[in-house]
Amino acid sequence: MQIAAAAKARHSANRTGKKKVGRCVLAEKPRIVAPFQVTSLRVREIERVITSRFGVVLPETDDADIFIQAAAYGLNAHCHRNGLDLDPVLAGWCSRWAPWALQRAGTILRPILNMLVGRKYDMKADDVARHLLISMWERSALELRTIGAHDIPIKTRKGIAKSVKRSNDRVRQSAKRRARGVQPRESWLAANSLSKARPWDAENISRAQWYRRQRETAPSLLGISTKGDTLVSSVGLGAALVIVAHPSMSLPFLQSRIGAASANVDAEQCDVEEVLCQMGVAS
Known part of the structure; x- marks a missing residue:
């Protein structure tokens, strides 16, 4: 038994909740979603x-x-x-x-x-x-x-649920990092760790001496200025004092500030040398 096209359309409209003319939807019944209980x-x-x-x-x-x-x-x-x-x-x-x-x-x-x-x-x-x-x-x-x-008890169950959630979150975040192409820490350390490569053995020197040479050959950042109105003063203890000139600052004021900072650095340097002498280590 064949069903007429109009009957099929009516059946489809009743099933989907849509009133159509061809492919044009004239009206649609609102979907009633029961609230969660x-x-x-x-x-x-x-x-x-x-x-x-x-x-x-x-x-x-x-x-x-x-x-x-x-x-x-x-x-x-x-x-x-x-x-x-x-x-x-x-x-x-x-x-x-x-x-x-x-x-x-x-x-x-x-x-x-x-x-x-x-x-x-x-x-x-x-x-x-x-x-x-x-x-x-x-x-x-x-x-x-x-x-x-x-x-x-419920307190223990909450602790278990918190631990399980933390573990699942850790796995999910790790999967996201792998999807972005981030390398795992273990493999990165295996490929890039200096402790694994041991370059000081190739130069036949100690590990501490190799690191000291790296610090000596590294370019110093002191005295490098990226702005024309910035004064960079090279001071001890690896610190740089940067003072920006401002129209409201007079020259004697700047000189007094630089002198005070230098005095503080000199006092710190003296304290460090005194401690090193007491320990029997030459500076």
């Missing part, structure tokens, strides 16, 4: 625990009602937030996960509903974990976010 995620995670432990249906055991009770707390908070009635919502959840509980509603569901009268909020994460005996290993394996762990 942690209570819904809590119920989904309880269902994930049930599936992991028992399969597709919660078995009829003596302690099966604790799972129904934990789910009822989350469903109750969800119903209070959205203005729904808990009785049919809990019955619908049990019809999927614990159909045998509907036949014993008076002894299983009714006490739970009576206990939740007047309560608006869900159980705390660690309370659910103690209720269902969820360990840290099971929490990590099932990737639970709204349920705690009965064997590890």
Whole structure:
């Protein structure tokens, strides 16, 4: 059976939420995105625990009602937030996960509903974990976010999460550096480290003597001026005193400043030489 082109167009418009004429979109239905609710995620995670432990249906055991009770707390908070009635919502959840509980509603569901009268909020994460005996290993394996762990306190879990995040961030940043072509530090040191190359062995001198020669042959930066109005005074201890001439500064003022700086440098040099003499080292 062939479907007419107009019927196909109507079907496509209803499916996509767009009203079209050919390829021209005349109108589009707004997409309604439901807000995130942690209570819904809590119920989904309880269902994930049930599936992991028992399969597709919660078995009829003596302690099966604790799972129904934990789910009822989350469903109750969800119903209070959205203005729904808990009785049919809990019955619908049990019809999927614990159909045998509907036949014993008076002894299983009714006490739970009576206990939740007047309560608006869900159980705390660690309370659910103690209720269902969820360990840290099971929490990590099932990737639970709204349920705690009965064997590890929350402070320790936060420390573990912080350590894992720091490790993941380190790996991600390292991958970004490798993508930019940045060389790892170990390989760079292996290729460029002087301690590995040992150039002083080729010159048959000591390591300290080789470094001293490098300092002696390196060009000095003292006396180099890049501006015409800058005076560079070569002073001791490897320091350079730079004084910028300004119209408001008189010559005697500049001379006094240079003299004071030179006196301070000379005093420091004398102190250094005195200490070296006391240590028995020639300057």
